[in-house]
Amino acid sequence: MIPPPGAAVARFRDDVARVANAASVAGAPLALAVSGGADSMAMLVLATAAFPGRVAAATFDHRLRAASADEAAMVGDVCAALGVPHAILTPDAPIVGSSIQMRARAPRYAALTRWAAGRALLTAHHADDQAETLLMRLNRASGLAGLAAIRAWRWSDGVAILRPLLAWRRAELRAVVEAVGVPFVDDPSNDDPRHDRTRLRMLLATTPELDAVRLAASAGWLAEAEEVIARQAARLWSERWGGVRHPLDIADEPRELRRRLVRKAIIETRDALGIVLPAFSESANVEPLLDALESWQATVQGGVKVTPGRDGWTFAAAPPRRSH
Known part of the structure; x- marks a missing residue:
């Protein structure tokens, strides 16, 4: 396995430090949510190189596809080669019903936060994810809180969830895993046009005027404005x-x-x-x-x-x- 490019490792180290400082968890052990896709596998190899000895990983097997168990095992094999502890998590009950991606989110985060207790949980959300989320919420006439989209960090059940890759493009992360030579999987649901996110992903890919990094930056500014207004609302509430x-x-x-x-x-x-x-x-x-x-x-x-x-x-x- 080839080490990841030094510039990418340094960039990732700085991004993690910035987000961890903002969440007041600087220096905490890192727990990575690794699905097996190119994005999270890139995060895995970058984190292992940037923070040796501080990293553990987990894969949540939704059990929605026949290949998911093999994909989780593949992540485990890569973690073993990297010397990273790995856990495979599963839902407490079958995930069923409409809007399956939305229904899968709650049990996934519940399992990951339980597993990550005492550590900072990192997810591999990136600039393209952020841009897609912003466009979806604009189309739904969301308010400011919704337009803030994916936050760089938040707390859930006592665990800090960090998103250090929000300024990275999907293509940059794929280039990292391809350069290193680790395997990864492409989830077929990511190309299913029945999902709103997939259609917006196709729009971004075919519309150069829509710059994902700039859209993601706008979501970041909206998140800062949301924080200011939320603090003002909290102050008024306590006073009145x-x-x-x-x-x-x-x-x-x-x-x-x-x-x-x-x-x-x-x-x-x-x-x-x-x-x-x-x-x-x-x-x-x-x-x-x-x-x-x-x-x-x-x-x-x-x-x-x-x-x-x-x-x-x-x-x-x-x-x-x-x-x-």
């Missing part, structure tokens, strides 16, 4: 939320802050009063509710009645519907 039936004085704040705080107030009210129906989430559309409150009209959403007043907006259980 007094609990259920106490007025929340935010009518004069920018609409984006009102949007976030209203959602949070509805969720807090539902939790406090034991309201479970109808369904409501942090991503619920509250635009009609905000429009009504701006017109000084009480309105109901998620089983919560919101009433505007001089001192702010009051949240309480919605009255039961009359039966006819």
Whole structure:
């Protein structure tokens, strides 16, 4: 096996250090999520060269394809050659239903974070993934949080998840594994045109004017803006939320802050009063509710009645519907 190019190793080392510093996990042992694709295999060889003795790897076998067990074993063989500990993880229950890629995500991350406990978990998301995600969310009219797309780091179940490759192109990572000579697999689902992501991948490949690295950089700037607004919303919440039936004085704040705080107030009210129906989430559309409150009209959403007043907006259980 040929060592990876020194410049690529140095670049990867710097990218990991930058993201780890941002997540306050500098120097932590590294746990790699390695699927067997070219991207994650490149991450494996780069991490092994950049951080000898600090790396372990795991492959999550979704058990959705006949070849997946052999692919996980292939990753294990490469790890053995590199001297990297390797684990094969499997779902607790079969992954079934529509939108199978979305359904596969939750058990994959649950297993990986359990396995990675006490270490930083690295995934091989790159600039092309970021650009595809940004375009998908733009097409769905996502808000700022959604347009921030794939974050460079986040915490999940006490584990820091790091994405140090967000400035790398897919082609650069493939070139690394080809230069080193390690095997890799191409998941056939990545070329299935039934998936939105696949169609956008084809669009990016055939439209030179859409630069994946620049799109990924834009998502990074949006993530920074999202962090600023989220902190402002948290500050306002701590200052002005007094609990259920106490007025929340935010009518004069920018609409984006009102949007976030209203959602949070509805969720807090539902939790406090034991309201479970109808369904409501942090991503619920509250635009009609905000429009009504701006017109000084009480309105109901998620089983919560919101009433505007001089001192702010009051949240309480919605009255039961009359039966006819």
